[in-house]
Amino acid sequence: MKKKDILIVDDDDLVCHSLRELLSIEGYEVDSTLDGLEALQRLDETHYSVIISDIRMPSIDGIELLKEIKGKNIESLLIFITGHGHIDGAVEAIKLGAYDYVTKPIDDIRLKLTIKRALEKKKLLASYQSLKKKIRPWELDDRIIVKDRKMIELLDIVHMVAETMATILITGESGTGKSMLAKYIHRHSSRRDGSFVELSCGTLAETLLESELFGHVKGAFTGADRNKKGKFEEASGGTIFLDDINCASQNCQIKLLRILQEKTFEKVGGNESIATDVRIITATNSPLTEEVEQRKFREDLYHRINVVSFFIPPLRERLGDIEALIEYFIKRFNEIHKKNVKGITKSALQLCHNYHWPGNVRQLENVMERSVILSPGDFIIEQVLPEELRKDTSKNVDLNGQSLAAALAEAEKGIICNSLVLNNWNRQITAQILGISRTTLFNKIKQYQLYNPRKKRDAYN
Numbered sequence: 001m002k003k004k005d006i007l008i009v010d011d012d013d014l015v016c017h018s019l020r021e022l023l024s025i026e027g028y029e030v031d032s033t034l035d036g037l038e039a040l041q042r043l044d045e046t047h048y049s050v051i052i053s054d055i056r057m058p059s060i061d062g063i064e065l066l067k068e069i070k071g072k073n074i075e076s077l078l079i080f081i082t083g084h085g086h087i088d089g090a091v092e093a094i095k096l097g098a099y100d101y102v103t104k105p106i107d108d109i110r111l112k113l114t115i116k117r118a119l120e121k122k123k124l125l126a127s128y129q130s131l132k133k134k135i136r137p138w139e140l141d142d143r144i145i146v147k148d149r150k151m152i153e154l155l156d157i158v159h160m161v162a163e164t165m166a167t168i169l170i171t172g173e174s175g176t177g178k179s180m181l182a183k184y185i186h187r188h189s190s191r192r193d194g195s196f197v198e199l200s201c202g203t204l205a206e207t208l209l210e211s212e213l214f215g216h217v218k219g220a221f222t223g224a225d226r227n228k229k230g231k232f233e234e235a236s237g238g239t240i241f242l243d244d245i246n247c248a249s250q251n252c253q254i255k256l257l258r259i260l261q262e263k264t265f266e267k268v269g270g271n272e273s274i275a276t277d278v279r280i281i282t283a284t285n286s287p288l289t290e291e292v293e294q295r296k297f298r299e300d301l302y303h304r305i306n307v308v309s310f311f312i313p314p315l316r317e318r319l320g321d322i323e324a325l326i327e328y329f330i331k332r333f334n335e336i337h338k339k340n341v342k343g344i345t346k347s348a349l350q351l352c353h354n355y356h357w358p359g360n361v362r363q364l365e366n367v368m369e370r371s372v373i374l375s376p377g378d379f380i381i382e383q384v385l386p387e388e389l390r391k392d393t394s395k396n397v398d399l400n401g402q403s404l405a406a407a408l409a410e411a412e413k414g415i416i417c418n419s420l421v422l423n424n425w426n427r428q429i430t431a432q433i434l435g436i437s438r439t440t441l442f443n444k445i446k447q448y449q450l451y452n453p454r455k456k457r458d459a460y461n
């Protein structure tokens with residue numbers, strides 16, 4: 001689409017001509033037309049930053065033109081020209097979203113000023129919009145830290161499905177952030193104003209879990225002395241998050257399947273069908289496929305809850321997140337414990353990169369809380385980190401059925417990647433520290449396809 005500054009719409013040939021001349025001299029690219037309908041046609045081919053239009057015109061008047069423009073989501077700003085006796089029309093136009101109006105006889109200086117202001121506003125809007133496009137939604141969410149490329153790719157897909165009703169299964173080791181991601185999806189979905197209700201299927205005995213999820217009627221079992229609402233009723237209009245879904249009993253599994261297929265359920269002991277409108281997110285840290293194979297988990301339910309699944313990688317496989325998470329936790333625990341720790345030393349950070357974090361982000365969170373509390377000075381130093389981090393200076397290389405060469409290559413990749421991260425991807429310094437030439441380092445970066453998450457291009461480009 002072509003872009004121009006101004007379109008003038010006025011059925012008075014003289015006005016069109018004089019305004020065109022006035023504004024062209026100012027250096028604007030100006031078109032004009034005598035007819036509102038023709039103006040609309042032009043808007044299909046050209047984007048004008050500003051449209052100056054008469055209000056009273058024969059084919060369609062200015063107000064209709066404005067409505068058409070708004071209906072088509074055209075982002076031009078409209079300035080109306082109105083006679084002294086017809087200010088009411090101009091006021092109505094402003095209410096409908098016009099930018100401003102000028103009265104006849106036109107005061108050239110006032111008109112030029114109004115146009116200048118309108119163009120400045122357009123420029124500001126455009127730069128705000130492009131800034132908004134560049135900022136990923138999670139950067140504006142202060143409850144989640146995402147820096148590693150693997151997580152960025154994951155969150156990009158999360159945003160494609162967050163708005164839909166799709167049932168989501170989140171998998172990943174304990175402490176990787178499954179519950180956090182479920183809450184994030186709810187916050188970024190159209191159900192954000194509804195409730196987010198969570199329940200772990202692993203912590204309750206079978207009948208209690210059923211009653212928690214679906215509610216019960218009075219007398220359903222010993223101790224059920226009144227009717228009780230279940231989580232599915234509480235979550236109606238919102239999201240329910242079922243953690244440790246692998247622990248759901250066979251009975252619960254049948255009921256869940258029914259909710260997913262028919263959107264109805266019955267309370268424990270009740271026979272009335274209750275309708276529910278809930279988005280279901282589930283999570284597990286043990287592979288459900290195994291449970292399906294062993295017939296502990298229904299295959300039909302597995303397929304239903306697994307419409308979209310997200311695997312959150314363990315922390316040791318997303319080193320790009322570690323430094324940002326550390327900064328985030330230091331800030332949080334400074335506030336909670338009234339401390340003023342400013343950061344972490346390079347060598348302490350190195351230990352955090354080398355450690356294999358079996359407890360993932362939760363463990364890092366605990367380590368940082370303890371370190372902030374124990375830190376005597378401005379920076380977290382090696383000595384305040386727990387012993388397991390200080391001992392574990394080399395990663396556990398597990399052959400896992402691979403050849404020795406493959407295992408060595410994996411270890412080499414990890415060491416080079418860590419070193420690059422710690423040295424801000426400065427290849428000269430990294431090569432020196434690793435005791436290899438820059439060419440060897442360059443070749444290794446290429447071989448292992450290492451990627452600098454702070455740059456758009458691959459590190460070896």
Ligand SMILES: Nc1ncnc2c1ncn2[C@@H]1O[C@H](COP(=O)(O)OP(=O)(O)OP(=O)(O)O)[C@@H](O)[C@H]1O
Nearest residue numbers: 143144145173174175176177178179180285361362
């Ligand atoms: N990307 C992140 N940014 C900020 N905090 C995070 C992130 N990932 C996890 N956390 C924090 O780490 C802790 C553990 O996360 P969470 O409870 O979501 O893990 P989980 O995978 O659900 O664990 P489990 O399997 O034990 O249920 C929480 O306090 C959470 O807020």
Ligand SMILES: [Mg+2]
Nearest residue numbers: 178179180243
């Ligand atoms: Mg959890």
